[in-house]
Amino acid sequence: LITGHTGFKGSWLSLWLERLGAQVTGLSIEPPTDPSLFDVARVKTGMTDIRLDIRDPSAVLAAFDRARPSVVFHLAAQSLVRASYDSPLETFSTNVMGTAHVLEAVRRCSTVTAVVVTVLVPAPALALVKANVPPLRLSSVLLLLALVYNVPEVTTAVPDADSVPS
Numbered sequence: 001l002i003t004g005h006t007g008f009k010g011s012w013l014s015l016w017l018e019r020l021g022a023q024v025t026g027l028s029i030e031p032p033t034d035p036s037l038f039d040v041a042r043v044k045t046g047m048t049d050i051r052l053d054i055r056d057p058s059a060v061l062a063a064f065d066r067a068r069p070s071v072v073f074h075l076a077a078q079s080l081v082r083a084s085y086d087s088p089l090e091t092f093s094t095n096v097m098g099t100a101h102v103l104e105a106v107r108r109c110s111t112v113t114a115v116v117v118t119v120l121v122p123a124p125a126l127a128l129v130k131a132n133v134p135p136l137r138l139s140s141v142l143l144l145l146a147l148v149y150n151v152p153e154v155t156t157a158v159p160d161a162d163s164v165p166s
Helices: 008-019 057-067 081-086 088-108 138-149
Strands: 025-028 048-051 071-074 114-117
Touching: 008 025, 025 057, 048 057, 057 088, 071 088, 081 088, 088 114
Parallel strands: 025 048, 071 114
Antiparallel strands: none
């Protein structure tokens, strides 16, 4: 299962996993651009394409119940810097609460054996953190999420994102 499969990275990951013979299910909103790699490369062909907003916990849970995945790649995020400045609360809601909804679905889904999380909250969305608070370490957040949700494996693919500026 791939969240964010209609985005650039999610589309490529979907194509790669399909080529390797995986049964791919994608959860995502509409493609972010027109034209999009998702549409041009016909990524939808050969996979289960479910459109939903990860900020909707019941929709995420229902999709996990339907797909019964063994591996989850969580790529769904609002990752555009300009958009994060324009809509910091929406970015925070998508990237933090959306991730929490995905991890809650993982926790409830007995078939999941591994999770790869590649979502990082852009700094503008973290402007609510007070200046006198020590820098937030991404590794600490991932460890906390792993402990809270009893996830067998939580990793990140975000380079040089070990801390958020204070």
